[in-house]
Amino acid sequence: MSLLDELPGADTDTAGAETPQSAKPVSRSRLVFSRLRGMPRFWVGVVGLGAIALWAIFGLVPNAWNYTDLDIYNMGSSPSRLHWFGTSDIGEDIYAQTIVGLRKSLIIGLLVGPLAAIVAGIVGAVAGYLGGWWDRVIVWFIDLLLVLPSLFLFILLSPIFKSLSWVALIFLLAGFGWMIMARVIRAQTRSLRERDFIKAARFMGVDTWTIIRRHILPNVSSLLIIDATLGVGGAILSETTLSFFGFGIQAPDVSLGTLLAAGQSAAATRPWLFIFPAAILVFTVLSASLIGDALRDAVDPTSGANRD
Amino acid sequence: MTEKLSTAAPGATLPGTGMPSTTAAPGPGAEGRQPPSNSPRRLLEVKDLKVTFPQHGGAVTAVRGVNYHVDEGEFLGIVGESGSGKSVSSLAVMGLLPSSAKVEGDILFEGKSLLGRSDKDMSRLRGDGISIIFQDPLSALTPVYTIGTQIAEALQLHNKGLSRLAANTRAVELLKVVGIPNPERRAQSFPHEFSGGMRQRAMIAIAIANNPRLIIADEPTTALDVTIQAQILEVLQKAKELTGAAVVLITHDLGVVAGNADRIAVMYAGRIVETGTVEEVFHKPSMPYTIGLLRSMPNLATAGHSRLVPLEGRPPLLSNLAPGCPFAPRCPVAIDACRTSEPPLTAIAGDPLNASACLRVAEIAGGVLDRRHLYPVPEPVAAAERAEVEPAKVLEVDRLQRHFPLTKGSVFKHSIGTVRAVDGVSFDIRSGQTLGLVGESGCGKSTTIMEILELARPQAGMVRINGTDVSTLSGRERKALRRDISVVFQDPMASLDPRLPVQDLVAEPLTVHGISARERLEKVRNVLDLVGLDPSMASRYPHEFSGGQRQRIGIARALVTDPKIVVLDEPVSALDVSIQAGVINLLQDLQEKLGLSYLFVAHDLAVVRQIADDVAVMYLGRIVESGPAQDIFDNPRHPYTRALLSAVPVPDPALERSRNRIILEGDLPSPTDDITGCNFRTRCPLFQLMDAAGQDRCLNQDPEPRPVGPGMVACHHAEHIELMGAAAGSRPGPAVGHQAGPEGP
Amino acid sequence: MRAAKADPLIGFITKRFINYAILTAIATLSAYALASAILNPAARYLGRNPRPSDETINAILDNLGVNPNTPVIERMWNWIVNLVTQGSLGETIHNTTVVSEIAARAGTSLRLLIIGTIIAAIVGVVLGVWGAVRQYRFSDQAISYGSFTILAIPSFVLGILLMILATMLNNLLGMQLISFTGEYTAGLDGGWWAHFWDRAVHLLLPTISLALMGAAAYSRYQRSAMLDVLSADYIRTARSKGRTRGSALVRHGVRVALIPMSTYFAYSFATVLAGAAVTELVFSWHGMGEMLVNAITQSDINAFTGAILFNAVLILIAGTLSDVVYAALDPRVRV
Numbered sequence A: 001m002s003l004l005d006e007l008p009g010a011d012t013d014t015a016g017a018e019t020p021q022s023a024k025p026v027s028r029s030r031l032v033f034s035r036l037r038g039m040p041r042f043w044v045g046v047v048g049l050g051a052i053a054l055w056a057i058f059g060l061v062p063n064a065w066n067y068t069d070l071d072i073y074n075m076g077s078s079p080s081r082l083h084w085f086g087t088s089d090i091g092e093d094i095y096a097q098t099i100v101g102l103r104k105s106l107i108i109g110l111l112v113g114p115l116a117a118i119v120a121g122i123v124g125a126v127a128g129y130l131g132g133w134w135d136r137v138i139v140w141f142i143d144l145l146l147v148l149p150s151l152f153l154f155i156l157l158s159p160i161f162k163s164l165s166w167v168a169l170i171f172l173l174a175g176f177g178w179m180i181m182a183r184v185i186r187a188q189t190r191s192l193r194e195r196d197f198i199k200a201a202r203f204m205g206v207d208t209w210t211i212i213r214r215h216i217l218p219n220v221s222s223l224l225i226i227d228a229t230l231g232v233g234g235a236i237l238s239e240t241t242l243s244f245f246g247f248g249i250q251a252p253d254v255s256l257g258t259l260l261a262a263g264q265s266a267a268a269t270r271p272w273l274f275i276f277p278a279a280i281l282v283f284t285v286l287s288a289s290l291i292g293d294a295l296r297d298a299v300d301p302t303s304g305a306n307r308d
Numbered sequence B: 001m002t003e004k005l006s007t008a009a010p011g012a013t014l015p016g017t018g019m020p021s022t023t024a025a026p027g028p029g030a031e032g033r034q035p036p037s038n039s040p041r042r043l044l045e046v047k048d049l050k051v052t053f054p055q056h057g058g059a060v061t062a063v064r065g066v067n068y069h070v071d072e073g074e075f076l077g078i079v080g081e082s083g084s085g086k087s088v089s090s091l092a093v094m095g096l097l098p099s100s101a102k103v104e105g106d107i108l109f110e111g112k113s114l115l116g117r118s119d120k121d122m123s124r125l126r127g128d129g130i131s132i133i134f135q136d137p138l139s140a141l142t143p144v145y146t147i148g149t150q151i152a153e154a155l156q157l158h159n160k161g162l163s164r165l166a167a168n169t170r171a172v173e174l175l176k177v178v179g180i181p182n183p184e185r186r187a188q189s190f191p192h193e194f195s196g197g198m199r200q201r202a203m204i205a206i207a208i209a210n211n212p213r214l215i216i217a218d219e220p221t222t223a224l225d226v227t228i229q230a231q232i233l234e235v236l237q238k239a240k241e242l243t244g245a246a247v248v249l250i251t252h253d254l255g256v257v258a259g260n261a262d263r264i265a266v267m268y269a270g271r272i273v274e275t276g277t278v279e280e281v282f283h284k285p286s287m288p289y290t291i292g293l294l295r296s297m298p299n300l301a302t303a304g305h306s307r308l309v310p311l312e313g314r315p316p317l318l319s320n321l322a323p324g325c326p327f328a329p330r331c332p333v334a335i336d337a338c339r340t341s342e343p344p345l346t347a348i349a350g351d352p353l354n355a356s357a358c359l360r361v362a363e364i365a366g367g368v369l370d371r372r373h374l375y376p377v378p379e380p381v382a383a384a385e386r387a388e389v390e391p392a393k394v395l396e397v398d399r400l401q402r403h404f405p406l407t408k409g410s411v412f413k414h415s416i417g418t419v420r421a422v423d424g425v426s427f428d429i430r431s432g433q434t435l436g437l438v439g440e441s442g443c444g445k446s447t448t449i450m451e452i453l454e455l456a457r458p459q460a461g462m463v464r465i466n467g468t469d470v471s472t473l474s475g476r477e478r479k480a481l482r483r484d485i486s487v488v489f490q491d492p493m494a495s496l497d498p499r500l501p502v503q504d505l506v507a508e509p510l511t512v513h514g515i516s517a518r519e520r521l522e523k524v525r526n527v528l529d530l531v532g533l534d535p536s537m538a539s540r541y542p543h544e545f546s547g548g549q550r551q552r553i554g555i556a557r558a559l560v561t562d563p564k565i566v567v568l569d570e571p572v573s574a575l576d577v578s579i580q581a582g583v584i585n586l587l588q589d590l591q592e593k594l595g596l597s598y599l600f601v602a603h604d605l606a607v608v609r610q611i612a613d614d615v616a617v618m619y620l621g622r623i624v625e626s627g628p629a630q631d632i633f634d635n636p637r638h639p640y641t642r643a644l645l646s647a648v649p650v651p652d653p654a655l656e657r658s659r660n661r662i663i664l665e666g667d668l669p670s671p672t673d674d675i676t677g678c679n680f681r682t683r684c685p686l687f688q689l690m691d692a693a694g695q696d697r698c699l700n701q702d703p704e705p706r707p708v709g710p711g712m713v714a715c716h717h718a719e720h721i722e723l724m725g726a727a728a729g730s731r732p733g734p735a736v737g738h739q740a741g742p743e744g745p
Numbered sequence C: 001m002r003a004a005k006a007d008p009l010i011g012f013i014t015k016r017f018i019n020y021a022i023l024t025a026i027a028t029l030s031a032y033a034l035a036s037a038i039l040n041p042a043a044r045y046l047g048r049n050p051r052p053s054d055e056t057i058n059a060i061l062d063n064l065g066v067n068p069n070t071p072v073i074e075r076m077w078n079w080i081v082n083l084v085t086q087g088s089l090g091e092t093i094h095n096t097t098v099v100s101e102i103a104a105r106a107g108t109s110l111r112l113l114i115i116g117t118i119i120a121a122i123v124g125v126v127l128g129v130w131g132a133v134r135q136y137r138f139s140d141q142a143i144s145y146g147s148f149t150i151l152a153i154p155s156f157v158l159g160i161l162l163m164i165l166a167t168m169l170n171n172l173l174g175m176q177l178i179s180f181t182g183e184y185t186a187g188l189d190g191g192w193w194a195h196f197w198d199r200a201v202h203l204l205l206p207t208i209s210l211a212l213m214g215a216a217a218y219s220r221y222q223r224s225a226m227l228d229v230l231s232a233d234y235i236r237t238a239r240s241k242g243r244t245r246g247s248a249l250v251r252h253g254v255r256v257a258l259i260p261m262s263t264y265f266a267y268s269f270a271t272v273l274a275g276a277a278v279t280e281l282v283f284s285w286h287g288m289g290e291m292l293v294n295a296i297t298q299s300d301i302n303a304f305t306g307a308i309l310f311n312a313v314l315i316l317i318a319g320t321l322s323d324v325v326y327a328a329l330d331p332r333v334r335v
Helices: A013-023 A028-037 A040-058 A094-130 A132-147 A152-165 A167-175 A178-194 A196-204 A208-244 A254-264 A270-297 B002-008 B019-024 B086-094 B119-125 B147-158 B164-179 B196-208 B226-243 B254-258 B278-285 B290-295 B361-366 B445-454 B475-482 B502-512 B519-528 B536-541 B547-559 B577-594 B605-610 B629-634 B641-648 B653-658 B687-690 B693-699 B724-728 C002-040 C052-063 C074-088 C098-133 C137-150 C155-173 C194-230 C235-243 C243-283 C288-297 C301-329
Strands: B042-053 B058-072 B076-081 B103-108 B130-133 B214-218 B246-249 B263-266 B270-277 B346-348 B350-358 B394-409 B414-430 B435-437 B460-465 B485-489 B565-567 B597-602 B614-619 B622-628 B706-708 B710-713
Touching: A028 A270, A040 A094, A040 C235, A094 A132, A094 A167, A094 A178, A094 A208, A094 A254, A132 A196, A132 A270, A132 C002, A132 C243, A152 A167, A152 A208, A152 B019, A152 B706, A152 C002, A152 C243, A152 C288, A178 A208, A178 B394, A178 C137, A196 A208, A196 B485, A196 B502, A208 A254, A208 B002, A208 B076, A208 C155, A254 A270, A254 C155, A270 C137, B019 B687, B042 B246, B042 B350, B058 B246, B058 B270, B076 B086, B076 B254, B086 B103, B086 B130, B086 B246, B103 B577, B119 B346, B130 B196, B130 C235, B147 B196, B147 B614, B147 C137, B147 C235, B164 B226, B196 B226, B214 B226, B214 B577, B214 B687, B226 B641, B246 B254, B246 B475, B254 B278, B254 C301, B263 B278, B270 B290, B270 C194, B278 B653, B290 B577, B346 B435, B350 B361, B350 B687, B394 B445, B414 B435, B414 B445, B414 B460, B414 B614, B414 B622, B435 B445, B435 B605, B445 B485, B445 B597, B460 C052, B460 C074, B485 B547, B502 B519, B502 B536, B502 B547, B519 B536, B519 B547, B547 B577, B577 B605, B577 C098, B577 C243, B605 B629, B614 B629, B614 B641, B622 B629, B622 B641, B641 B687, B641 B710, C002 C243, C002 C301, C052 C301, C098 C137, C098 C194, C098 C243, C098 C288, C098 C301, C137 C194, C194 C243, C235 C243, C243 C288, C243 C301, C288 C301
Parallel strands: B076 B246, B076 B263, B130 B214, B214 B246, B435 B597, B435 B614, B485 B565, B565 B597
Antiparallel strands: B042 B058, B042 B103, B263 B270, B270 B350, B346 B350, B394 B414, B394 B460, B614 B622, B622 B710, B706 B710
């Protein structure tokens, strides 16, 4: 049952206790931020993701082509002044298509990550705080979802989602993306439950939901923020994989996954069809996960506290 | 797994071939020794040691110019509060500081400098010439190797020729030396199968494995209970005698060094501020810090007779130290010169071994400034401010019971026993009075108060608050009753939600009872003022306060609903010694002003003696003795109470060296053990002195609490308690108990 | 006490095994129920020209045991009965048994999985330990950024990138050094050795792809487990006994840092399976991943459930194996 309880649940509250060593007591968030500022990873991620987002928003402005336009005079052309990323066999502008696909992937990622984190926080906190049968049932359910690789379930469920709009995909991805973090939150909540300030609240007569809302969720919030950030990259990866195999975003919608699927067969002969969208995808996911990892290090006081 | 411990006498005899045989075997470091001479030789010399840690926001100098030395065979105590640099300086000697630390000055061991040596070079000395015992024995042993393997490892590292078998045999011998029963079998155990005391014994075995010339013990007993602490200090003394090593004992507890050390160095803010023999430092302290520390400590021998003298303020932050004496802001006799230049350690009366870092040392040593009146004694609460209390029972606990089933079996769970955490506990508290509930960890005192605070129907027995049986309450009545009983926890950092500002924290109990926001704010301001905090700080967060202030916030929260009873769960044990006195005084004042009743749970008997009117002593889920505090401390009638009191170190070297100490054998039995008759008999010194008929009663009859003198005692032989004193008296000296064997001088 | 020492260990593993076995069973049955609810096996026949009669379709579906007119519970019961009494997982829509289909494909998938996972675990652990010990030095940074980049690449992109690189290499050398389409070259002449070499060459890229992703994930986890250990008190104790830092880290540190890895291995295995399925598809291998995807696109409930069962059993084995390793590494669970 406790398969995942050993995951690195950052002890979120010892950082504050150690601060009196510095000149003036620093608040926790300022401490985290000052640690973040010292991490090159964080800046690489922030600048990277910021640039990607700006490009996704404004990138189409200087481009002459829309993503549905067909340039019948330049079919299958390599990158040129006219078509910056080249064109496909039927003359679609790859640059425009990449931006439109990126927009979709980014929206999905930015929504799924936080959504899954919210589910994880609520489910994990409830299981961990209430304990007993609630806990057992939830843990069993999570274990079950972990045994079935979620990719296979996505594919199985895809006939249903194909008929719905791509927005449904967001809920599908979020619905299967919360389990691991829920276990971590649960483990964290269980240790929080034994902490004196939770006991104190209970002995004052504060009711269960108020304790979860007022004391537990704020105290696991840093974990949830990290999870939401890391979840962005994970969601984009899942979406592109599904779309690549034809189970995710459906035509006429475009995402990075469908673009890559279209470019796959020509990957060796006309690499621009594949390389440009792939590079953008990897860069986006990498930036998001660098931010998430930097956050985790900054929040967890023991990380990097290598005494030797 | 502990049941064996309690019955077997640990290491009753030493094999005659034990330690001495290895002393004769030349260790690899032996060739470095100098020829013998008559005067004691300098073993370790620390010269102007400075240790700096780089941190973001500037470097922190944790040790700022420390000088001390240790002669061969000497016992030096280094005393200081947390953050005083005492541990850092000893890690510097071992060469175990993080590589980022900058170490300046010099450290000479047997005349050779240790600084600048390579890790490989130092590793030849570590464990062989110098060894160290760390504070927390659980994390200090590798969890995946057996104890025997870890001791044998220490042997083989410094004696490559030693066979595995020989090393294991030696490891078992060493375990026997440090008093672990069944050493052959226990050598096969893993660290998690050992109790805290046994792990620390194993650490000592590792430390003495190669007959080091110097043993550094870094807070070796801090994590342990007081009776186990007494055992470990005894083993440490014995290890010193066997190996002839010098010992540096680092501790925050003045009582621990008083009975053991030859010389003492007191550290404050990264420097030694006073040094001298034990007698000099304890009886004629000349640094105001030492004087204040000694005055602020509740002392078992004197507590309860006078108010504690608090040492106001807190130690300075080493990252931005103001010029001048770092103690000047807290010093009652500081003069302007103290704030401009830092006084060097200057000899008192020309004796280089007795020195003090104070500008006014001559005045203090010469008696111009009277030590006893250096610090103002706080005034008691004026009679006009005292609350009138009617003598009524506010809390009655009758035969309270809490048993936990202990299950085993991985596939099909089945019950293999019952943990009798609380097993028929009865006591009551009158309004305006304090009951001290004392006992070692695992005795059930925490479970007892948790059961009371739940306000739910107990498994068995009864809890009455203001005469109301809590098991009859409806949900709404229970909620209303929560106003009358509140709690203050041990660790103020853990009991305050770090995400909420102080005003929300303190007001939280009021939100439950539907009190308007305006009224809450008003009330919060009042209680903050009451506990001595500035109400304008109400919007700050807990981490912005010092440890003592945080505990005041915890007390304010407990008082905000105007309760009648406050449960105090070890309220000062997480605080530094110099801070404790202020909080204890505050609690006493509040009790008198507000007419509160306290249930004061603590393991520190001196603190309990200071504050309690009545005392109840718990052992294995039972109260073994209860009665008026004065009577119990002066004339304990239960053998456990007597042993417990005798194990508490007193910060008075003369007293500490002359008194007879009763050392209990073994560890606390597991609460699952079914002990017939009296559950203390497995460790009871009195039981062993009884004749067959007397022992028979202990073996077969469970002693009920019965009135003996002014209190209640659960012992068949309480009337014969004086036998214990006589028996202990026949074996004087610090090396008491079963282990005073052939290794004596 | 001593004699009973082995028992808790066996008890622990038995308990974990039973736990996994129940999970496997429930997962498989849920998959069956879900597939029955979502997939429409009749659709395949309705689209045929000429359209078979309803009776014919019903008969075919009944024969397969997937007729939606029969209640799911009943069909599931029949499926279980067949499995228990005859060891049969039913028939595919191509009139082969699911068991024979799995038998034909399992070897392909297992070869990739086992070799890939072992390489990933070894490389991941070594890189993780190295990164932790050299924290924030150049080699640690290089390993960190490298593994982040690999983790940011979807497995299908990684596979295709490897193929592009191999093509470039082949073009450069002017010969077909690395083949990557399919599991072996069809109609290859030559002896046993030539066939072995052919398969090994075909195995190269998929294995690299799977191992790279696994190693990247494991190295991140091992690094953080090792960092926890680096600052542990017992490392300091080992050094105080006279070990050098390096020797204390190897002898005391790595041994302890491997313990959480065994747990991580179990829970990451489902991800590895999904990654392997994608890799198979990209490299056109006829493995279990292809079977699963085909089963869904062709609405073949029996084949789908069979493939899920196969995966669940693999997770069961991986989970139990990691518990055995865990118990062997950590004496604390043996109590």
